[in-house]
Amino acid sequence: MHALLLLSDSALPLGSFAYSSGLESYLAHNKPLPRSTTVIASFQRFLELSIASIASTSIPYLLAAYRDPESLVTLDNDLDASTPCVVAQRASVAQGRALLGVWERAFRETYKNQPDWAPESSRRAIDVIGRFSDDLKSSVGGPDDLGPKGHFAPIWGVVCLAMGVELQQATYIFMLNHAKAVLSAAVRASVMGPYQAQSVLASKTLQDMITKRIEHEWETDTADAGQLVPALDLWVGRHELLYSRIFNS
Amino acid sequence: MPVLSPFQSSIAKPGQGKVVLTLLPPGIPTLKTLTYKYPLKLLTRTSGFVPESSASKNAARPVHLYLLSYGGGLLPGDQIEVSVTLEPCTRLVVTTPQGSTKIFKTEVEEVGTTRLAGGEEETRLQKMSRQVVDVRIDRGAALCYLPDPSVPFRDSRYEQVQRFTVVDGTVRDDAQRSSLCVLDWVTQGRTSRGENWDFHSWRGKNEVWSENDKKKKLLLRDSVILDQESQDPAAGYTLIRERTRPHGVVGTLILYGPLFESLASFFMDTFASLPRIGGRNWSTAPSTAADASHNNADGNVTWTAARVRAGFVLVKFGARDFETARSWLGGLLRREGSIAREFGEEALLFCS
Numbered sequence: 001m002h003a004l005l006l007l008s009d010s011a012l013p014l015g016s017f018a019y020s021s022g023l024e025s026y027l028a029h030n031k032p033l034p035r036s037t038t039v040i041a042s043f044q045r046f047l048e049l050s051i052a053s054i055a056s057t058s059i060p061y062l063l064a065a066y067r068d069p070e071s072l073v074t075l076d077n078d079l080d081a082s083t084p085c086v087v088a089q090r091a092s093v094a095q096g097r098a099l100l101g102v103w104e105r106a107f108r109e110t111y112k113n114q115p116d117w118a119p120e121s122s123r124r125a126i127d128v129i130g131r132f133s134d135d136l137k138s139s140v141g142g143p144d145d146l147g148p149k150g151h152f153a154p155i156w157g158v159v160c161l162a163m164g165v166e167l168q169q170a171t172y173i174f175m176l177n178h179a180k181a182v183l184s185a186a187v188r189a190s191v192m193g194p195y196q197a198q199s200v201l202a203s204k205t206l207q208d209m210i211t212k213r214i215e216h217e218w219e220t221d222t223a224d225a226g227q228l229v230p231a232l233d234l235w236v237g238r239h240e241l242l243y244s245r246i247f248n249s
Numbered sequence: 250m251p252v253l254s255p256f257q258s259s260i261a262k263p264g265q266g267k268v269v270l271t272l273l274p275p276g277i278p279t280l281k282t283l284t285y286k287y288p289l290k291l292l293t294r295t296s297g298f299v300p301e302s303s304a305s306k307n308a309a310r311p312v313h314l315y316l317l318s319y320g321g322g323l324l325p326g327d328q329i330e331v332s333v334t335l336e337p338c339t340r341l342v343v344t345t346p347q348g349s350t351k352i353f354k355t356e357v358e359e360v361g362t363t364r365l366a367g368g369e370e371e372t373r374l375q376k377m378s379r380q381v382v383d384v385r386i387d388r389g390a391a392l393c394y395l396p397d398p399s400v401p402f403r404d405s406r407y408e409q410v411q412r413f414t415v416v417d418g419t420v421r422d423d424a425q426r427s428s429l430c431v432l433d434w435v436t437q438g439r440t441s442r443g444e445n446w447d448f449h450s451w452r453g454k455n456e457v458w459s460e461n462d463k464k465k466k467l468l469l470r471d472s473v474i475l476d477q478e479s480q481d482p483a484a485g486y487t488l489i490r491e492r493t494r495p496h497g498v499v500g501t502l503i504l505y506g507p508l509f510e511s512l513a514s515f516f517m518d519t520f521a522s523l524p525r526i527g528g529r530n531w532s533t534a535p536s537t538a539a540d541a542s543h544n545n546a547d548g549n550v551t552w553t554a555a556r557v558r559a560g561f562v563l564v565k566f567g568a569r570d571f572e573t574a575r576s577w578l579g580g581l582l583r584r585e586g587s588i589a590r591e592f593g594e595e596a597l598l599f600c601s
Contacts, residue, residue: 028526029526029551045491077467080558081467081468081470081558082470082471084471084555084565085557085563086557146466224472226452226454227474228492230475230492230499230565231493231494231496231499231551233553234553234567237553238526238551241524241526243525243526
């Protein structure tokens with residue numbers, strides 16, 4: 001429970017709020033809106049597409065990392081190979097590394113001394129994170145370097161395992177955090193007010209949407225993960241072309 | 250061109266095909282193996298074209314492989330499996346001279362989500378059309394694969410896996426590196442019949458693996474899943490057309506290796522110099538006619554180019570319709586010119 005609250009805290013310093021996950025670019029590409037559509041409806045569409053897309057591309061990696069922490073290096077490589085645009089890649093790596101940082105500086109101290117009854121998998125996860133983090137620090141990190149990158153989803157899976165969070169919950173928080181980041185971006189991009197954003201966040205629709213997407217991906221192998229929303233790749237990739245930007249993605 | 254064993258085709262299973270291309274001294278491209286079985290048909294031809302101003306020394310003459318199927322498309326249950334091996338320093342051009350690959354309708358009794366794995370789904374799987382292309386590109390060899398798009402008809406189900414293996418993808422020496430250009434695109438269906446992303450499922454996966462002393466590493470995976478998850482019109486954004494809107498065709502172009510480096514840089518430069526979105530054009534110079542027409546085409550094509558890892562350049566695009574995408578892509582490939590220079594005009598069959 002305690003770990004759950006820590007991980008869902010919006011004050012968790014991952015920098016997630018620097019990213020709009022393509023919202024900013026989406027708004028610019030769909031301007032002006034046809035008369036029949038309101039800004040809110042257009043945003044609702046984006047949120048739904050964004051959640052479906054992040055679920056189909058990230059959840060299989062999160063699940064696989066949790067179920068088999070030792071495969072973290074391979075998962076990190078495969079996710080990096082599967083991320084088609086540099087904008088999304090940067091966002092994922094920055095958050096993944098930030099999470100590693102938080103783990104090392106804040107959480108590890110508490111969770112490293114596992115009581116005897118703690119599952120053996122948590123201890124394994126802690127070892128894996130330690131080794132991965134060392135690898136990451138010693139890698140050169142050039143553009144052609146194929147060493148460890150530190151993608152968000154698999155690291156999230158392993159950190160949750162280390163902290164003893166259940167898999168279902170770990171996945172749910174991951175998705176909810178994504179929704180929060182998109183909504184917060186919407187508020188800052190003046191799509192909606194903060195109360196309206198909270199009401200979307202609290203809505204049954206959003207809950208159902210997240211639950212359904214998790215169910216849909218629960219058995220998906222990472223080799224079968226893929227982009228459900230091709231248009232989203234284009235918007236995210238074209239974020240770099242925006243004349244003015246307030247977000248990093 | 251000598252084909253060593255013309256009787257080997259009896260080995261192939263239905264829909265299977267196998268091609269092995271090698272270079273005999275002093276640089277004569279030769280097919281060691283060429284087998285195929287119905288409904289797949291493979292034709293090859295060594296063109297008279299000799300790459301004269303190539304980016305690599307001692308450039309071999311490209312061999313053309315035509316990927317054909319009876320009826321120009323795939324019926325439910327058709328399973329195509331093509332395996333191609335390019336031995337060192339060979340060059341292969343693959344095209345689809347029948348035009349777009351039509352994916353015919355699949356009759357299914359039950360509806361719902363598709364799962365590709367699992368035994369009980371076996372019957373469902375048999376009703377899908379499936380195409381697996383496996384290409385191994387050895388050192389210094391090059392593949393130029395520019396097919397027409399696949400056109401999934403209403404209610405069709407299709408899965409495509411294209412696996413490319415380059416030998417030692419981390420090597421730095423240009424003469425040793427393999428080259429790869431792959432285009433993969435899908436349209437909304439037969440627009441003349443009002444089809445608008447009305448198929449059940451289309452999955453396309455392109456993978457590039459690097460192989461080094463039997464160890465394999467995934468360099469790139471581009472996977473698009475267009476699945477009608479629900480038949481209920483009220484399901485909203487689970488409809489495929491909601492996920493592709495406003496495009497009538499989406500696609501990916503993968504570029505890798507020394508032969509496509511100049512093309513890759515060209516795409517990156519062109520992308521970087523696109524007009525900023527939401528910016529204002531302060532330029533007072535009147536644009537030339539060529540520029541204007543180019544801009545017009547661009548207005549209907551949304552695209553991005555990214556230099557991702559291991560030297561790959563990935564171009565993703567979405568366009569209003571097939572014609573728009575074709576003329577846009579064909580225009581860029583011709584303007585840059587290296588495909589025609591290295592592989593001959595015929596490699597650009599899709600846009601001729």
